[in-house]
Amino acid sequence: MSLKVFDLAAMEAQPYEKRDKNVFYKVPEFKTRIIELPPGGEIPKCEMCDHVIFYVLTGEAEVTVNAQISTLSERQCLIAPPATFSMKTQRGVRIMGIQIAANTRS
Numbered sequence: 220m221s222l223k224v225f226d227l228a229a230m231e232a233q234p235y236e237k238r239d240k241n242v243f244y245k246v247p248e249f250k251t252r253i254i255e256l257p258p259g260g261e262i263p264k265c266e267m268c269d270h271v272i273f274y275v276l277t278g279e280a281e282v283t284v285n286a287q288i289s290t291l292s293e294r295q296c297l298i299a300p301p302a303t304f305s306m307k308t309q310r311g312v313r314i315m316g317i318q319i320a321a322n323t324r325s
Contacts, residue, residue, distance in 0.1 A: 241255075275294065276315060
């Protein structure tokens with residue numbers, strides 16, 4: 220695999236409904252996307268069967284993981300195992316999200 224460099228600030232993000240278009244790198248083990256929510260935006264509750272990493276590039280969001288609420292601000296990171304997630308923002312947020320395939324081998 221060759222080295223790839225991405226300019227996260229220059230990437231344009233599609234609305235949540237078109238979130239698959241926000242994936243900018245994908246291999247079988249993980250995928251990376253930009254998540255951008257406008258002021259008052261939200262991502263409804265969803266079941267994630269992958270591990271996730273959310274890194275806040277700009278703004279702030281309230282993230283709920285299995286009913287536990289955390290507020291993430293710029294340059295903060297949340298790492299969680301497979302769980303039920305939701306997210307909302309009052310002021311708007313831009314996040315790099317990474318989904319890592321859960322190891323299903325025993």
